[in-house]
Amino acid sequence: MSQETKFKCLRCGYEYVEKYAPDDDVERACPKCHSNSVRPEKAKKADAAKEE
Amino acid sequence: MMDVGRHPRIELMAYSEVEGVGGYVGNFKVKVRKKARYVREEDCNSCAECAEVCPVVVPDEFQMGLSSRKAIYLPFPQAVPASYIIDMDACLGTNPIACGKCEEVCEKVCIDYDMKDEVVELDVGVIVVATGMDVYDPTELDEYCYTRYDNVVTSMEFERLICASGATEGHFVRPSDHEVPRRIAFIQCVGSRNNAGDKGNRYCSNICCMNTVKDTLLLRDHYPDCECTVFYMDIRAFGKGFEDLYMRSREEGVKYIRGLPGEIRQDAETKNLFLTAENTLTGEVVEREFDMVILSVGVIPRQDNPLIKKLLSLSTTADGFYMEAHPKLKPVDTPTRGVYICGCAESPKDVKDSVTQASAAVARAMTLLNAGEVTAEAITASIDAAFCTGCGLCAKVCPFNAIVVDKDRKTASVVSAMCMGCGNCGATCNQGAVTMGHFTDEQYYAQMDALLEENPENKIFTFACNWCSYAGADNAGVSRLQYPATPRLVRTMCSARVTEDFVLYAFMKGAPVVLVSGCHFADCHYIDANRQTVKRVYRLWDKLEKLSIRPERLQLEWISAAEGQKFARVMREVEEMRKQVTAAEIEHTRKAVAEEWEKKLAREAKRKKKAEADESRDEVQVS
Numbered sequence: 001m002s003q004e005t006k007f008k009c010l011r012c013g014y015e016y017v018e019k020y021a022p023d024d025d026v027e028r029a030c031p032k033c034h035s036n037s038v039r040p041e042k043a044k045k046a047d048a049a050k051e052e
Numbered sequence: 053m054m055d056v057g058r059h060p061r062i063e064l065m066a067y068s069e070v071e072g073v074g075g076y077v078g079n080f081k082v083k084v085r086k087k088a089r090y091v092r093e094e095d096c097n098s099c100a101e102c103a104e105v106c107p108v109v110v111p112d113e114f115q116m117g118l119s120s121r122k123a124i125y126l127p128f129p130q131a132v133p134a135s136y137i138i139d140m141d142a143c144l145g146t147n148p149i150a151c152g153k154c155e156e157v158c159e160k161v162c163i164d165y166d167m168k169d170e171v172v173e174l175d176v177g178v179i180v181v182a183t184g185m186d187v188y189d190p191t192e193l194d195e196y197c198y199t200r201y202d203n204v205v206t207s208m209e210f211e212r213l214i215c216a217s218g219a220t221e222g223h224f225v226r227p228s229d230h231e232v233p234r235r236i237a238f239i240q241c242v243g244s245r246n247n248a249g250d251k252g253n254r255y256c257s258n259i260c261c262m263n264t265v266k267d268t269l270l271l272r273d274h275y276p277d278c279e280c281t282v283f284y285m286d287i288r289a290f291g292k293g294f295e296d297l298y299m300r301s302r303e304e305g306v307k308y309i310r311g312l313p314g315e316i317r318q319d320a321e322t323k324n325l326f327l328t329a330e331n332t333l334t335g336e337v338v339e340r341e342f343d344m345v346i347l348s349v350g351v352i353p354r355q356d357n358p359l360i361k362k363l364l365s366l367s368t369t370a371d372g373f374y375m376e377a378h379p380k381l382k383p384v385d386t387p388t389r390g391v392y393i394c395g396c397a398e399s400p401k402d403v404k405d406s407v408t409q410a411s412a413a414v415a416r417a418m419t420l421l422n423a424g425e426v427t428a429e430a431i432t433a434s435i436d437a438a439f440c441t442g443c444g445l446c447a448k449v450c451p452f453n454a455i456v457v458d459k460d461r462k463t464a465s466v467v468s469a470m471c472m473g474c475g476n477c478g479a480t481c482n483q484g485a486v487t488m489g490h491f492t493d494e495q496y497y498a499q500m501d502a503l504l505e506e507n508p509e510n511k512i513f514t515f516a517c518n519w520c521s522y523a524g525a526d527n528a529g530v531s532r533l534q535y536p537a538t539p540r541l542v543r544t545m546c547s548a549r550v551t552e553d554f555v556l557y558a559f560m561k562g563a564p565v566v567l568v569s570g571c572h573f574a575d576c577h578y579i580d581a582n583r584q585t586v587k588r589v590y591r592l593w594d595k596l597e598k599l600s601i602r603p604e605r606l607q608l609e610w611i612s613a614a615e616g617q618k619f620a621r622v623m624r625e626v627e628e629m630r631k632q633v634t635a636a637e638i639e640h641t642r643k644a645v646a647e648e649w650e651k652k653l654a655r656e657a658k659r660k661k662k663a664e665a666d667e668s669r670d671e672v673q674v675s
Contacts, residue, residue: 010593010604011625025583027573027610035625037608039593 011035057132066133071171073179073363076454076470077390078426082174088167090143091124093135095162098126102136102154102163110142112219116209118227119219124154129217138163178390178417181374182410183360185351185396188243192251196242196347201318202228203325204345206242207263214270224274226344228323233278233343236271237327238264239313240284244350255371257350258400261288264348265298268306281307281340283329291404309338316345351400364391365452367579373399377577378519384413387472387579388452389426392416431473431489431545437463438663439485446477446486449548451579474578475549479588484656491545493553500558503540508562509638512539512626515554517547517582520571520612527616528623535620536627539567546570548581552592553652555606560645564633565605565626572610582610599644605633 005020009030016031020040028038057064065084072083091102108123115121123142126134144151145165155163187208190198198204203226205213216222226233240260246252261284268280287308289298302308313329319341328339353372354360361368365388367375374393377385384392392413395406420426435446435455442462447455454470455477457463464485466477478486478493487493504511516522522543528535544550547570558566568589576582586608593603607629609622 010607011629022587025573025580033625035607035622036610037604037606039590039603 006041007038008041009033009035010037010039053130053132064132066131067127067137070360070363076467077388077420078177078469080176080179080390082176082179084172084174086170086172088140088169089135090138090140090164090167091136092162092164092167093133095160096133096135097160098134098136099159100126100136101157101159105153105157107151107153108142108144110139115212115219116206118209118212136162138165177421178392179364180410180413180417181360181364181366181386181391181393181397182395182413183354183357183397185373185400186354188252188257188349188352190242190347190349193242195313195315196239196345197316197318198347201316201323201325201345202226203233203318203323203343204316204347206347206349207238207260207267208349210267210346214267214274224271226323231343232275234275235279235340235342235344236281237313237325237340237342237345238268238280238282238348239327239345240264240282240287240348241312242347242349243352245285253350253352253371255400256288258288259402260348260350261286262291262294262297262402264346265289265294265301267346268301269297269304272301272304272306279305279307281309281342283309283312283327285310285312291402311338351396354397357397364388365579366391366393367576369399370574371399373397375574384409384416387577389469389472390420426469428468429471429473429489431491432468432471433466433473433475433477434487434489435464435466436485436487437465438667439483439659440464440481441483441485443483445480445482449476449480449581449584451476451581472578474546474581475544476546476578476581476584479549479551480584483659488545488549491549493551496542496544496554497557499542500554500561503542504558504561504563509564509633509635510538510630511563512536512565512567512623512630513558513563514539514541514567514569515544515547515550516541516611517570517577518543518545519577520575521547521569521609521619523613524569524611524615524619527613528619529616531616533616533620535623538627538630539623546576546578546581547585548578548588550585550588552588552595555592556595556645556648559601559605559641560649562638562642564638565607565630567607567609567622567626569609569611569622572612575612599641599648601641601644602637604629605641 002019002021002024004017006015006017008015012030012033014030014032029036030038056062065086067089068084068086070082071085074081102124103122106122106124109120111117112119112121114128124136124138126136190196196204212218213220214222214224225231243252244257247254264282271278271280287298289295309329309331311329311332313327315328317326325342325345326339327342330337357368357372366386369375374397376383376398377387384394386393394409394413440463442457442459442464444457446464447457452470452472454467455464475488475491478488516525525541547568550568555566570582570585571577589608592606596603596606607626611619
């Protein structure tokens with residue numbers, strides 16, 4: 001099941017939120033620099049960031 | 053179609069569905085369900101007396117619902133075999149007391165209400181997928197009012213209306229009052245070339261422009277006084293003779309307005325339609341009245357493509373059409389050996405291109421069949437039973453289902469004819485049981501040793517997949533693009549071959565940055581193997597973080613063979629990252645990974661010892 005997940009680009013450092021499920025078949029890219037090195041943060045971390 | 057039906061060496065299985073496909077190239081086992089027709093096709097002579105007496109009337113799917121058929125019917129006039137079928141969902145005859153009229157009048161005694169589906173299994177050497185396409189449904193496009201106005205029809209419905217065997221027997225009339233329309237508008241690119249991506253598709257459907265040009269000429273030929281106007285984005289008349297046909301249409305008086313209507317309004321009384329559009333060539337906003345509007349709808353992948361994809365281990369593009377093994381060199385091959393594609397199953401195309409591609413697919417199939425034997429790839433995987441625990445992880449990630457797990461003997465084996473050598477299993481196996489032919493772990497470690505022997509801190513260590521990224525690097529080279537001299541490339545057949553250990557080893561050898569690159573998702577030459585690359589990189593980022601190594605030092609990028617520019621740009625960006633990695637950071641990384649590596653070597657040694665002990669015990673038992 002997809003859920004809002006925080007992604008961080010490991011090229012330019014840009015952070016953004018996108019729907020994500022471990023098995024989804026989506027080629028991800030940073031919306032800012034278009035790098036494919038985008039890392040989903042762990043669910044707990046994303047929730048904490050949301051609360052902030 | 054008739055020739056195919058009569059051919060002594062072709063078995064035509066109409067009204068049938070493929071339910072399962074097993075085996076591999078040269079030895080496919082295909083399970084086919086022959087659906088019950090309830091009419092014995094070998095006896096039926098299509099006299100149509102059954103349909104005449106049938107009391108059930110339902111919309112005719114072939115005529116796009118513009119006319120009706122009976123519950124017992126011939127699917128379409130040119131159907132082969134020319135045998136009737138009973139639509140059991142509509143028929144009353146399952147209970148002969150209720151009806152049974154068709155059975156009463158059938159002199160050939162063909163009707164069999166008790167007929168059952170038959171499942172047959174076929175042994176075949178190769179498979180050609182020619183499943184065609186579906187037509188776009190414009191209902192979602194509110195601006196064209198397809199479902200609200202009777203006189204707005206699709207190009208497919210137009211075909212049925214103007215066809216001699218169609219709903220109106222070739223008399224072209226508009227649906228609202230059955231009058232012959234005099235002013236007809238065609239709207240192009242309905243459901244195609246929508247870059248917003250919210251409705252319709254992004255791709256060009258290829259056939260609609262010339263289909264409309266043909267339709268306008270047909271109308272002018274049948275009804276010389278009719279006025280045709282085409283609203284278009286671009287007319288793509290690219291094939292042999294197409295431009296001449298387009299010019300002929302213009303010379304015949306067909307008006308072409310460059311601009312798509314924003315809305316359609318209907319006169320409630322006359323049911324005439326008013327189209328408003330901006331002519332982008334003159335900048336004028338034009339409003340015209342028409343008797344009928346024809347939406348030139350695009351084509352879409354068949355709805356059951358995902359099912360066939362799963363059955364045959366095929367891959368599809370982002371649009372949903374089947375993907376070829378190579379766009380230029382293997383345009384009709386698929387990633388699965390022995391399976392070929394042609395026609396609109398591969399992409400939207402016209403009849404001529406479909407026939408050309410079908411001929412190519414058959415030629416490829418015949419080449420394979422005539423050879424009489426199949427040579428396995430030299431780069432296939434092999435599994436050492438001594439190390440294999442039968443966990444099945446390799447089988448789970450194999451995109452070609454080429455690995456068979458024996459749960460009783462707790463071991464797995466590779467079907468060489470099915471293996472394409474992507475190396476995904478090799479990277480997944482944590483027992484070290486898988487060996488990739490010509491791409492062994494030892495070979496990779498040797499390459500890493502050599503490339504990082506001198507001044508590793510000045511190098512961007514890159515794993516590049518054979519089909520896309522490595523070719524992208526080539527493209528950058530032959531295009532003479534400028535990028536830093538620091539990248540060192542190691543070729544893998546697929547990015548999924550890159551194990552976690554390879555990356556850690558590169559860091560241990562002093563690499564400041566490691567880049568893993570592969571094909572874009574839609575281009576993966578091993579169906580979906582590169583999805584495992586992503587999972588592995590995610591795990592590695594976590595691992596690096598645990599070892600207090602910045603995850604940024606492991607980069608991931610999808611670069612296609614045509615993206616030389618992207619390759620150069622990525623290398624420039626990663627070079628900037630490399631410059632920021634300090635000598636102290638590299639030293640810390642070396643130490644942290646070296647500790648992990650020691651543990652890994654200890655685990656491996658233990659496993660090897662155990663395997664040797666098991667082997668010697670087995671030998672004793674045998675003796």
